[in-house]
Amino acid sequence: MSCDVLEVDFDARGAIASSGVVDETTIPCDDVVLAIGQENAFPWVERDIGIEFDNWNVPVVDPTTFESTRKGVFFGGDAAFGPKNIIWAVEHGHQAAISIHKYCQGANLSDRLPRGVNLTTAKMGIHEWSYSNDYDPAGRRIMPHVDLKKRFRKLNIEVELGFSAEDAATEVERCLNCDLQTVFSAGLCIECDACIDVCPVDCLTITPNGDQKTIEANLKTARLEPEQELYVSGPLKHTNRVMVKDENLCVHCGLCAERCPTGAWDMQKSTVVIPYAIDEAERDEQLCRETRKAG
């Protein structure tokens, strides 16, 4: 494929001021698929109905409510903040739905349910967890693809063939289970050091409490990411020392929790809670019931 090499100058606003061909280059290819992009354009929106447009000619949208400068009109997807991917578009849809629900209820659009993280223990028994914590150090499985020639012959063919049952089983065992958090309860700790002893990356330390510098000096392993905050527990009941964890080093293997005789270390599954319109609706209903009961 032969291409012209352009030289471009931008003006103060960032728009192209001038350009010119300075060279030519050839890239060797088996085939070429044209995908040359798209653009937001809103010629169909009248400019006198109270919807304000910015200097890129896209509507001004509230980043929380997705409402435009005209009440009751919402934007989402590429139309809201320019080109993003489909995952963002789905999220915009959810947020706009919440806003529309609130708008219809006559409620304050900015008063939204909080996001959060739910932690539930994964412990099923003494040495039993509700997930596979036996990390497999095998290398990443290579996804088999349809032969290149076949792909060119039929452009809409699905490229990835999928893993074999064995490869799929190996691949899932490589999971680091980063949704499982190591959660510490200082009140249960008997300072037996079993977790420190078993930790394969030495990310745990029990040390007298003190300022950041003193604690850092006592760490079993020097920090690789000094900017990342250390976990420091409350005082342990026997010696008033503290449990310190360098989250950057932790591989979530769960061995500390597995070995802990009192359950002070626990592996807890974290679920991110993102409220949707239905949650807002349920809250409204509940409030309604409570008001009625009170009345």
Next chain:
Amino acid sequence: MPGNAKSRINDFVVKLANVNGTGSASANTLLMKAIFRMGIPVTGKNFFPSNIQGLPTWYEIRVSRKGYLARSGSVDIMVAMNQATYAQDLAEVSPGGTLIYDSTWPRESVIARPDIAVIGIPLARMCNERFAKTRVRILMKNMAYVGALAALIDIELKVIEKLVRETFASKQALIESNMDAIALGYDYAKKHFACPLPTRLKRLDKTAGHIMIDGNTAAALGCVYAGATVGAWYPITPSTSLMDAFRAFCEEFRKDPNTGERNFCVVQAEDELAAIGVVLGATWNGARAFTPTSGPGMSLMNEFLGFAYFAELPAVVFDVQRVGPSTGMPTRTQQGDILAAAHASHGDTRHVVLFPGDPRECFELSVAAFDLADRLQTPVLVLSDLDIGMNDWMCRELEWDPAYRPDRGKVLKPRTVARLPGRFNRYVDPDGDGIAPRTIPGGHPKGSYFVRGSGHNRFGEYTEDSDEYLEVVDRLRRKWTTAAKLVPDPVIRRTRKAGNWGIVSVGSCNPAVNEAIDRLAAKGIHLNYCRVRAFPFTRKVERFLDQHDYVFVVEQNRDAQLKSLLMLETSYPADRMHSILSYGGLPMDYRCVVEAIEEAYLAGVAA
């Protein structure tokens, strides 16, 4: 749901696979007791590891409307609570059976078999949501599966609740949490599955007049009833619970109600040799004393057992047998100490050995052992095993004759000693039964004598003179003949249709042999059965052997030790005895007896 929907009422096996140290034992016992209280004959076998926490453990509950108490060798419902043994537990379920597991981590891909039904219940998840503390969650998970089983096999909830209330009578909070956990499992099963399963319970009235008791507790109770006041021991599985029970009974019944003084003495010695030393000191001084131990402890006691035999001191030793040799498998059952007990210690020694066949006989033979030890002035060894000693067996209620008076044997009172015309001679037998009267130290100065394990004459004096030595050891042989007349006779079961084939067996083989005899009879093979209860063998054992052309000797050891003893001590020809041996460490199941005899029968018929 796949599987055979054929209804199985009051005749199936539930096996519970657990992790050791998770508190499953109390839940499993509760299950078994609940079934018992519904009037249904039941037996529970605990297969546990020699480990504090973490290794796999199983509890096998057999429900049998016909009252069979042996293992059946198959599993109809498996409660798989140990992910480390999922594969093994899955494979063990009989076709058409059911497997229940904790689906907090759903594993349909791993736990599946086309010919059984798999029931997943999120026990851990429900308990984690309901209970706050880690330890409580793990404990309550066990109660949750009890609840699920109650729904699935129709255990009456009010029976379970009553048991829970009895167990935690002093702890109201525990009653509530346990019942909560039971409700979690019960409600979930009711909501998600067709309850009850075709394999289920139905109230009967076949347990009246029976109790559930383990052999060690029953033996300890026997010690109390026999008037034992001294127990010395060194802890060893599976005999420890015998001393625990003795101490608990004594704390209750042997304390002076006014002064609170303990009228008993329990000594934990530094090892088993010291323990039997304490026992011999106590019995020499007139007390009834005993020591509970197991094979390794018996090995250590050998020196003093020989001493007691030769010095003629009474003693009762309980050997709750476990798997040998050496340390072996401490928590598995076997009958491997028969020869070692019969001939414990060096030189010409033979000991009186009693073989209880169930916990009820542990009680009865425990009392008999003290009487025999006093009467014969010699150690009496009671050989039970882990299966009898530590598992709960359904037995007829224990009975006690209030007219019982301990047989202290030939003991001269101080008054009698004082009136003796000459001196007191410790080892003179006045009436030809081989037993010489003894005195209790401190009674009368004339009654004093030296106790020695070295060569002695009939006066108790040191000797190296052949004739004097022979007089003593030949009298001991006469005493052995007397013993054979005093020890318990075998239990003989005769069938009218039986031909000239018989079974001789011992101890905990009994339920398996009895069931095998019934099952063989249904196939037209009829056998008589003699269960030996003592060594030396009484006349009735010899007579049973002589009445049969061919005898199967069923026992739980590799080397056919009972058969060896029969070969040594009877005139019955060895080539007419056929051994059936089960020695893998698990309680015997009836199948091995049925199969071996059927095979021999077919071969015999063909010949």
